[in-house]
Amino acid sequence: MKNLDILNEVHHGSLNEDEADLIFDSIIESEFSAEVASLLNLTRHEWTAKAQGANWRTLASWRYSGWPENCARCGKKLNYLDFGWWVISEGETQILKHIKCPKVIENI
Numbered sequence: 396m397k398n399l400d401i402l403n404e405v406h407h408g409s410l411n412e413d414e415a416d417l418i419f420d421s422i423i424e425s426e427f428s429a430e431v432a433s434l435l436n437l438t439r440h441e442w443t444a445k446a447q448g449a450n451w452r453t454l455a456s457w458r459y460s461g462w463p464e465n466c467a468r469c470g471k472k473l474n475y476l477d478f479g480w481w482v483i484s485e486g487e488t489q490i491l492k493h494i495k496c497p498k499v500i501e502n503i
Contacts, residue, residue, distance in 0.1 A: 400436040406455040415451040440475055447482040453489040462491070469496035 401418065404410040410418070422431045432442040440462075441454050449457075457463070462475040467490035473480055480491045 398434055398436060401451065402435075402437070402441065402455040402458050405451045406459050410451075412451045440478075443478065444482050448484060449482045449489050466491065466493045466496060468492040471497055 399418065401410065401415055405412065405415055419431070419435065422428060422434055427434060431437075432439075437445065437454075441458065444454060444457070457475075463473060465471065466473045466480075467483065467485075471493070473491055473493060475491065479494050481494055483490050483492050
């Protein structure tokens with residue numbers, strides 16, 4: 396099976412989301428399902444986000460324009476490379492939130 400940089404294709408408009416979904420589904424339903432992330436040239440972080448429900452357009456945007464840097468819940472720094480986040484859908488928008496937001500230490 397041939398490798399495809401699916402997010403690059405979506406980013407440049409060579410594939411729309413429906414077409415990307417069809418390719419994804421065909422790999423998942425094939426004997427190559429265990430290799431889906433590498434066949435689509437997805438990083439561990441992109442694959443994790445996809446598995447949590449991120450759509451292709453969002454993933455392409457995050458790859459080429461930058462991943463969110465702050466938690467959408469608490470506003471604190473969120474380093475996507477460290478994992479510890481969830482993809483959350485709010486309407487058409489997908490955001491990242493800490494799995495467990497850091498505690499706020501207040502000066503007394």
